[in-house]
Amino acid sequence: MNSLPAGATIGILGGGQLGRMLSVAASRLSYKTHIFEPAENCPAADVAHCVTTAPYSDLDALRAFAASVDVITYEFENIPTEALDALEALRPIRPNRRALAISQDRMAEKDFLTGLGLTCAPYARASDMASLTTAAAQIGLPAILKTTRLGYDGKGQARIKTEADMPAALAAMNGAEAVLEGFISFDREVSVIAARGLDGSVAAYDPGENVHQDGILRTTTVPARLSPSLRSDAVLIAARILNALDYVGVMGVELFVSPQGLLVNEIAPRVHNSGHWTQNGCAVDQFEQHIRAVAGLPLGDGSRHSDVVMENLIGDDMARVPDILREGHAALHLYGKGAARAGRKMGHVNRVIPAKA
């Protein structure tokens, strides 16, 4: 396998908290990082070897960035196509374009997943009142209307309880393409953080159980309450997705546990908030696993040494930091962001459950 030598530089598109933690993981494997990020004073800048601050429309800056690195990866999926075109001509991008294209578009993602024989919530395109009416008749109400692109953390979504909600929901899409998703009844949400190496090997961490609030992840608990057979199913679903995409890197796969089995909610072609627990539950965390994959190193086996409850620190949660600092077995991970605005992810805490307690 053609692995990056020690001292090589990994380019990372995006300098948020995920880029920051990827950069730290790269350092443990003797790699340097170069961050490309439009915003000034990004979180990753504190722990990166090099930072370029420029918009994704600056093709000269992108080309200089690509020329300075050995491989390119990213911390978020909404990278403009023109930027990827410029970069791909110069350096390998891992994970690949197809994974990005699919995860950038909810319709394409659902078509891809159902095409693999996996189950999703019922869905249909709904971009105007006519198609929305047809979709609602097909799927039933209540349902949820989501933009096909650029939605995250509950943004770009509108609930439709009755037909009377349709005009407002459509207006909330701001003219963007949208997809109507049926509500499904599920017991809990779990996610699998899985990785595929350059050699095609796959490794997965134990599934985590997620609790959301206002559309934002609050906690992930590992191990999840899952039967052994569902646990195995969850990992096999993730592996099928990774292999179908000839994927290289870490992916987050969100699943609903329903009476009918596992449904795929969505996939993220990157390290994932629900995998932060691995920093304190595993010798090789998801960030290092991703760096290993894109660098062509052998993957860690995903084994877990400790149970963990991860809690996101969002906005005002930062007021609890002084108390968290005094807790035993609480590992704090702050992102170095300035203002603690409502809904802004400022950090997380991994509470390790000692097996010997």
Next chain:
Amino acid sequence: MNSLPAGATIGILGGGQLGRMLSVAASRLSYKTHIFEPAENCPAADVAHCVTTAPYSDLDALRAFAASVDVITYEFENIPTEALDALEALRPIRPNRRALAISQDRMAEKDFLTGLGLTCAPYARASDMASLTTAAAQIGLPAILKTTRLGYDGKGQARIKTEADMPAALAAMNGAEAVLEGFISFDREVSVIAARGLDGSVAAYDPGENVHQDGILRTTTVPARLSPSLRSDAVLIAARILNALDYVGVMGVELFVSPQGLLVNEIAPRVHNSGHWTQNGCAVDQFEQHIRAVAGLPLGDGSRHSDVVMENLIGDDMARVPDILREGHAALHLYGKGAARAGRKMGHVNRVIPAKA
């Protein structure tokens, strides 16, 4: 307690692997770091917000460094006095000058420790043939001659088995002040990594058991084989030293376990190689503990969630990295150094022992 606000900058003297890991720990607490290091391309540069490359004799560079940071700490004890004078006038230095002065001089250190009522191996100043002969008569042979200053990892030391070895041993000191230490019979060496906060609180990690080879630490195993009463003694010894120095930060205290009880070998006023296991055995590792102390934050309680065996990767050990990457529960920490010279610390691996195995 007057703690540094998030976003503040911690200045670190020295950009080796300890500075590198301190910088990563600072980022988790939302602090930036500024590294001052004479050598180009130092390991800490990959993960620091800012680096100054200048000699310790460059007082202008030191003053600019101090002006850019909120507090100053260090990763090694042999900082020239003139540099400290320039820095101390501008910003607090933690740990303080007294701890540095004592640990820079083996004689002063031993006098300090025995003055506290602690036990060390027998020692006497021996700077020329006359004083060496007197010292040998007093302590007995075999013994070991060590420079009082600037020795580490077995450098600046010479064994004296018989009087015939004395001239060569003295010559090996290159005219430097030296101290003769008697050999003592001990079962094992352990070390305590302890911290003292700005508020005077003390916290210690469980003692680790160290194995050296050619004067360099090879492995640290936690927990150490120690009776409960010796474990308690070890922690109390460390606390006595920290309190006597009005110390702020992490200190490494090396102890010999002898039939007569615990003897203090030496102290290091900084994070210590024998504390690297805390990165994967504790929620708050020694690097974060040190940053918490110098930043005026509450200390972590030192609790351990997992047993760990830390192995240093020295020189040719790097050839084993591909195998280590394939091990389960092995956390690799490489330092980003270029050439793997003999005796050079290139990284370490923490092997976590899962309690559920």
